[in-house]
Amino acid sequence: MSIKIQFLGAAQNVTGSRYLLQTDHTRLLVDCGLYQERHLQNRNWQPFDVPPESLNAVLVSHAHIDHCGLLPKLVKDGYNGPVYLTAATAEIARISLADAGKIQEEDAAFKKTRHEREGRKTQYPEIPLYTAEDARAVFPLFKTVAYNRKITISPDITATFHNAGHVFGSASIELKITENNHQKVIAFSGDLGNWDRPILKNPDLINQADYIVIESTYGDRTHEDINEALLKLADIINQTVKLGGNVVIPSFALERTQDLLFFLNRLISESKIPRLKVFVDSPMAISITKIFKEHPELYDRETTGWVKNGSSPFEFEGLHFTNKAADSEAILAEKDSCIIIAGSGMCTGGRIKRHLASNISRPESTILFVGFQATGTLGRLITDGVKEVRILGQYYPVHARIEELRAFSAHADQPTLLRWLKGFKNRPEQVFVTHGEPKSNQMLINAITDTFGWETIAPAYQDECQLD
Template sequence: MSIEIQFLGAAQNVTGSRYLLKTAQTHLLVDCGLYQEHRLQERNWQPFDISPESLSAVLISHAHIDHCGLLPKLVKDGFSGPVFATEATAEIARISLADAGKLQEEDAAFKKKRHEHEGRKTRYPEIPLYTAEDAKAVFPLFNIVEYSREIPVSADVTATFHNAGHVFGSASIELRVTENNQHTVIAFSGDLGNWNRPILKNPDLIDQADYIVIESTYGDRTHEDINEASLKLANIINQTIQRGGNIVIPSFALERTQDLLYFLNRFMSESKIPRLKVFVDSPMAISITKIFTKYPELYDRETAGWVKNGSSPFEFEGLYFTNKVADSKAILSEKTPCIIIAGSGMCTGGRIKHHLVNNISRPESTILFVGFQATGTLGRLITDGAKEVRILGQYYPVRAHIKELRAFSAHADQPTLLRWLKGFKNKPKRVFVTHGEPETSETLIKAITETFNWEATAPEYQEKFNL
């Protein structure tokens, strides 16, 4: 049986997830993500390693841009086959891809204007990678997949999507390749979530695979208990209010924003924090939050019970959704302390930059990070302790309090990743560790080897393996 896998993204880095699988009859991609690390963004512009027209299908694990954000370019360059995804993923991806296209256009225009003013040129400054219209061309290609139901992808490949517990609609993907009545199973973890977290059900386990591709974003650490982290969140809010500052939270529109609203709602109802204004300043997060109300079957027991009793974790007094630009700008003139949740989660674009400009040099304010910050992103520079950062073309001293609460991450920690691997009943031939920085992936490889005595490796960018 001839099967080849090539790692075209998320190989010893955290974004740009893209895996090419070739069989005797089929070429397909698992994920088609955008690189978000500044040092790697040039890869987004490079020609695809395989002709898009020759691809049989694309399978998308979830709607985060680093897993689906290169789909518009793939379609623009000639792909016209099916894009398999869960219904929630497809619906959210329609929003996130259109938003990404719009941001691409806005960023290109802004850079062009700034570079003309500065009299300098860069390699890709003046044209967007793709537009919002390009993104819309992806929408008709979505093919909806139900969890736990095997579907045909091509003549020799079937797929089963399993709940990954990472974000709404997220999936681990089990591929079965059949040739001459022989089967090879490759399991892709996608991004895995944590057990016993608000809103979502726990990840499903897969019991058998010949090869496993597993993420390692937080493969070198153990998350703090979520209840302890929530108390820290309440303390950070209270301390910032006492100083008279704002709490600015760069947050991913999908899942992280909804988790925050869940906890803020609970804190206010339990009087752990005072009633104050909470702004969700992200049109995409607002649209995605509405989608959450459409799929109650994806909720865990606690959230389902909350909804059954006629309430919602995403609605409470003092919560404002700011869709319009004018409403977003009005936040900048708020006189009383408030909480501002805005995208993007790594501060790479969007409205968060304007709130950083307004708060990062204020000693009374807090910039609170609740998600992973990839190397080279503005968020990573800030969390690494930069004394001065460049935002929207100007430099600002960092005087605000900088806090991180990694327990709120939607990514599994090392014990959870190992827990997921324990679901496999038979020893796989090899485990491929991806979606992590080199040191982190190596730490997880060591843990896998010591725990299971399995062969594990972290593939390099564009590396190929015969399965």
């Protein structure tokens, strides 16, 4: 038996998740994500490390673009096999991939126009990585799977998807590789969520694996208490309203936006913040919120209780969903303080840039970050404290109040990652720490070593390891 794994993304960085697994008979990818860090985006354009047509399968952990956003390029370059994912992930990926293709087209057109206006010549042509049409070509390949049901990927590999508690439909993936009555088990955490958070059920545990690939986005820290974070959120909103500014929240369309609506609904109902206008300015988030409403079987006990009582965490007075571009632009003319939730979560594209341009130089406004900001993204530059930022081709001084609330993250912190690892009843042969920046990688490696004494490493980009 020969088993090799190669780390083609999210290796000592956070985005671009892609793991190539090869046996004597099968070649597959776990995730096929887009790089979002500016200094790594050139990797999105590079040829795949193996011919796409040589792959037998792709397994997708969830619908965030850094885990599925390179699928359209993979298919455009020749892949025509199955893409395994949960039903909720498939529904959301149809939206997120088409949106990503549209953004690729719009960004390419915008850059071309700007470069022509500025008389600039660039090394690369302003063409989209892929189009919305390329994205739609992926959808017929989707093969949906249920949680905790073993499926056959190839004669020597079976897979089981377990609830990861990260976002709607997210999964940890357990692969069993068998040859001549000899078996190896590889567990991929995917992105893990936190216990006792709204909407979603807690992550499932896996009880046995020979090798573990675990994310480490927040492997170097412990999240603050969610109730304390809620009080801080209320304080930020109240202070901003008192000054007459807006609260602008860059947010991922999947899960983070829905969590924010849940918490804002609670704060309003408890009279901890005033009843003000809340805009969800993201067509993708609007569409995904509809999917949330259609899958109550995935809710946790608290959210199920809301629904049984005839209410919804995603509906309240003052909430406005702005689908049309004209409605989005009209927000800029709002004279009263409001809350604006818009994508993308790392400020790499989408409507958030317009709202940042309108508010980031206003001392009375607040830019509130509630998710991880990868190195090199506009969001990271702002949270790192730069004094001036370039948005849509123009420079703006940063005078707005900049705040971060990491407790709202859908990513597990270090204690929660260790809690998930404690579910394994055996000693694995090796643990691979991925999907984190070097500091987070090392801090989690130290914690795993101190807690369990397991052999643990953080592979680098394109590292290949023999597992048999």
